[in-house]
Amino acid sequence: MTEIPTTCVAAVYSEIEPEPQLKDIEKFMCDHGADPVLDVSSEDLESRVEAIIRELRRVLKDSFLEGEMEMFLNSVMSLILIVPEDKLNRPVLNFSEAIVNANLPEKYGPMKIRVLTNLIYVVPEHANTEKYRILIDLIKCARNHRCINTVSVGINQVKLWVKEWNVSIEQIQELYRNMHEAYAAIGDSCIINSINDPNVFLMDHLLLLEPVKMLEGENIHNLLKIFVFSRLQDYLEFYSKQKPFIESSGVKHERNLTKMRLLTFILIAESQKELTFDAIEKEMQISADDIESFIIEAVRTKMIRCKMDHLARKVIIDNTEQRSFTKQHWISLKEKLEAWKFNLTMINSHFHTLAN
Structure with missing residues (x-):
C-alpha cells in the first residue's frame, strides 16, 4: 500500500495551505482506487472538496488499516472545514453520509464513530441541523457495526445537545429510535453469542x-x-x-x-x-x-x-454452581457473612479472656 503523504494525515485543525493538501489528497485517492477522471480542475474549493467526498466510496475499503483510514478521513475533514460557512452544509452532510455508507467490516465501526464524533465537535457551533444529522449517522454506524458501547458520548451529553440544538419532538423520536436499534443490535448479538457458546452456562x-x-x-x-x-x-x-x-x-x-x-x-x-x-x-x-x-x-x-x-x-x-444470583441470594450471603463475623468476634473474645 502506498504511504499516505505527510500533508494528508494532518490534524483536523490543519495549518497547511489548502492547495497542497488538496493535491496530496487527490493524488492519494487516485492511487487508491478513486476514479481516474476525478474532477479536480475546478478552482472552486467547495467543488473540489465535494468531488473528493463523492469518490470516498471507491477509496474506503478494508485494504486500508483502520488507523490509516482514520488519519485520511481526519485530513479530508480538515479540508471541509476550510469551506466558507455559508456553503458548508452539503459537504459536511455528504461526508458524514459517506462514512455511514462505507461498506466496511464490523471492526471498522469504532473508527467511523471517532471520526463522526470529531465532526460534531468541529463544525461551527450554530450549525445545529448539521450536528443533529451527524449524530444520527454516528448512531447508525454504531447499529450497523454493533459497537454502541464504543461511543464516547453519553446519554447525558445527548440530552444536552438535544436541548442546545432546539431539536423537534419528531427528531427526538427519530434519535431515540435509532439509539434503541443500536443498543438492540449489540444486545441481540451478546445474547445470541452467549446462548450459542457451548461453554457458557451462567448468563x-x-x-x-x-x-x-x-x-x-x-x-x-x-x-x-x-x-x-x-x-x-x-x-x-x-x-x-x-x-x-x-x-x-x-x-x-x-x-x-x-x-x-x-x-x-x-x-x-x-x-x-x-x-x-x-x-x-x-x-x-x-x-x-x-x-x-x-x-x-x-x-x-x-x-x-x-x-x-x-x-x-x-x-x-x-x-x-448457582445458575443465577438473585436479590434473595445476596440477602442470604449477607446473613451468612454477618453470622461468620459474629462467630469470629466471639472466638476472638474467648482467646482474649484465656490470654489474660
Missing part, C-alpha cells in the same frame, strides 16, 4: 447490561430469561409458540435443547441432594439409555459435582 449478568435492558419485552430478552431462570419445559413451550423466531434468530433449536437440559439439571440439583434416574429421565426428556452419558456431560461443564449410584438408580449431588 444472569447479561440482564444487567444496558443494551440488554433495552430489549426487555422482546422475544430475544424472553429467551434469555428462560436460559437464566427456567427449565426445559419452559423452553419447549416458548419454542412451540415462537418457532419462526427461533429459526431466524441465529440460535439453533437442537443446541438449545442440549443446553437447557443441562441447565435444568443444575437448577434442580441446587435444592436436592439426590435425583432418581426416573426423575432425570422425565424432567430432561431423555431415554434411560442416555442418562449416564448425560450425567458425564453435566460433570464436564464443571457446574456440578455428583456421582451415580447404579444399583440404587440415583445421582448423589455433591455441589452445584
Whole structure:
C-alpha cells in the first residue's frame, strides 16, 4: 500500500495551505482506487472538496488499516472545514453520509464513530441541523457495526445537545429510535453469542447490561430469561409458540435443547441432594439409555459435582454452581457473612479472656 503523504494525515485543525493538501489528497485517492477522471480542475474549493467526498466510496475499503483510514478521513475533514460557512452544509452532510455508507467490516465501526464524533465537535457551533444529522449517522454506524458501547458520548451529553440544538419532538423520536436499534443490535448479538457458546452456562449478568435492558419485552430478552431462570419445559413451550423466531434468530433449536437440559439439571440439583434416574429421565426428556452419558456431560461443564449410584438408580449431588444470583441470594450471603463475623468476634473474645 502506498504511504499516505505527510500533508494528508494532518490534524483536523490543519495549518497547511489548502492547495497542497488538496493535491496530496487527490493524488492519494487516485492511487487508491478513486476514479481516474476525478474532477479536480475546478478552482472552486467547495467543488473540489465535494468531488473528493463523492469518490470516498471507491477509496474506503478494508485494504486500508483502520488507523490509516482514520488519519485520511481526519485530513479530508480538515479540508471541509476550510469551506466558507455559508456553503458548508452539503459537504459536511455528504461526508458524514459517506462514512455511514462505507461498506466496511464490523471492526471498522469504532473508527467511523471517532471520526463522526470529531465532526460534531468541529463544525461551527450554530450549525445545529448539521450536528443533529451527524449524530444520527454516528448512531447508525454504531447499529450497523454493533459497537454502541464504543461511543464516547453519553446519554447525558445527548440530552444536552438535544436541548442546545432546539431539536423537534419528531427528531427526538427519530434519535431515540435509532439509539434503541443500536443498543438492540449489540444486545441481540451478546445474547445470541452467549446462548450459542457451548461453554457458557451462567448468563444472569447479561440482564444487567444496558443494551440488554433495552430489549426487555422482546422475544430475544424472553429467551434469555428462560436460559437464566427456567427449565426445559419452559423452553419447549416458548419454542412451540415462537418457532419462526427461533429459526431466524441465529440460535439453533437442537443446541438449545442440549443446553437447557443441562441447565435444568443444575437448577434442580441446587435444592436436592439426590435425583432418581426416573426423575432425570422425565424432567430432561431423555431415554434411560442416555442418562449416564448425560450425567458425564453435566460433570464436564464443571457446574456440578455428583456421582451415580447404579444399583440404587440415583445421582448423589455433591455441589452445584448457582445458575443465577438473585436479590434473595445476596440477602442470604449477607446473613451468612454477618453470622461468620459474629462467630469470629466471639472466638476472638474467648482467646482474649484465656490470654489474660
